[in-house]
Amino acid sequence: MKQMIILILLIFLATSLIARVKIFNSESKEELDLDSFVNQLSAYDVIFFGEMHGTKPVHALEHAILPGLWETDNSLILSFEMWERDHQDKLDAYLKDIISLDELLNQDRVWDNYDDYLPMLNFAKEKGLKVVAANVPRFFAAQTVREGLSFVDDLEPEQRKLIAETPYFEDEAYETLFAEVMDMGKGFSPDSDMLKRFFQAQVIKDATMAESIADAHKESPESLIVHYNGDFHSRGYLGTVTALKSHFPELKIAVITTILIDDDDTDLSSHLDENQGSHFIMVNRKDLGGQR
Numbered sequence: 001m002k003q004m005i006i007l008i009l010l011i012f013l014a015t016s017l018i019a020r021v022k023i024f025n026s027e028s029k030e031e032l033d034l035d036s037f038v039n040q041l042s043a044y045d046v047i048f049f050g051e052m053h054g055t056k057p058v059h060a061l062e063h064a065i066l067p068g069l070w071e072t073d074n075s076l077i078l079s080f081e082m083w084e085r086d087h088q089d090k091l092d093a094y095l096k097d098i099i100s101l102d103e104l105l106n107q108d109r110v111w112d113n114y115d116d117y118l119p120m121l122n123f124a125k126e127k128g129l130k131v132v133a134a135n136v137p138r139f140f141a142a143q144t145v146r147e148g149l150s151f152v153d154d155l156e157p158e159q160r161k162l163i164a165e166t167p168y169f170e171d172e173a174y175e176t177l178f179a180e181v182m183d184m185g186k187g188f189s190p191d192s193d194m195l196k197r198f199f200q201a202q203v204i205k206d207a208t209m210a211e212s213i214a215d216a217h218k219e220s221p222e223s224l225i226v227h228y229n230g231d232f233h234s235r236g237y238l239g240t241v242t243a244l245k246s247h248f249p250e251l252k253i254a255v256i257t258t259i260l261i262d263d264d265d266t267d268l269s270s271h272l273d274e275n276q277g278s279h280f281i282m283v284n285r286k287d288l289g290g291q292r
Helices: 002-018 034-041 056-072 085-095 101-105 118-127 138-147 149-154 172-185 193-219 240-247
Strands: 021-025 046-051 077-084 130-135 225-230 253-261 279-284
Touching: 021 034, 021 056, 034 056, 034 279, 046 056, 046 240, 056 118, 056 225, 056 279, 077 085, 077 118, 077 193, 085 101, 085 118, 085 130, 118 130, 130 193, 130 225, 138 149, 138 193, 172 193, 193 225, 193 240, 240 253
Parallel strands: 046 225, 046 253, 077 130, 077 225, 253 279
Antiparallel strands: 021 279
């Protein structure tokens, strides 16, 4: 009885969180309910869910789309920025009930808000789905900031395979946006060597996540893949999306872009730009969580 009450409370909490999010199709400008949203997403090959980390209503929606997508494709694959390639073995062991949750979390570089992603992981565990630890190990991104990419080719084979075979790609629009964000947040000048290395560190993540998704697609070409990442990695079909298209240009890719709105923001359609995503999630600024 107690477990049933807890389950009902959890469902109520998730439903109330999702109700605080508005979902739009950017082409039709139509506001969508959850069923319509899932129905549209099921027509794609890869879905990039661009989140704002730590924002509870968005995380609730990330989980809520999975049952409907799974009904369409029982071989659904989940991919995460939040787990890194060297975490794959432990992640697989958790999904197969070989290790406990505590053992999964007892490793370096687990995100502070890991509990936001446990519902998705546990859904995959329950349904026997493949989960991809897609990202480059964070220490390699940090090394890129310190040294640039010159260190990559000197790595031992076991370490080198944790990074995309092609760890860098040109993306002028993405680099411009990145420079703008870094200028606002860090005050770097556009021609700064440090800024260039920060961008290389950003791209090594994008390239590695994209290659991880591409490898999953090669292994299971009929499976729908849902990849969870911070919004900047996929907004405008740039970053990780650009890199994935270099592997498989023919893929039909959905990009879910998250934006902030205010209580007095009444013209929501003005935020919808087809070039920035196929679908938009609008979340009130007061619900914004921690950023990474």
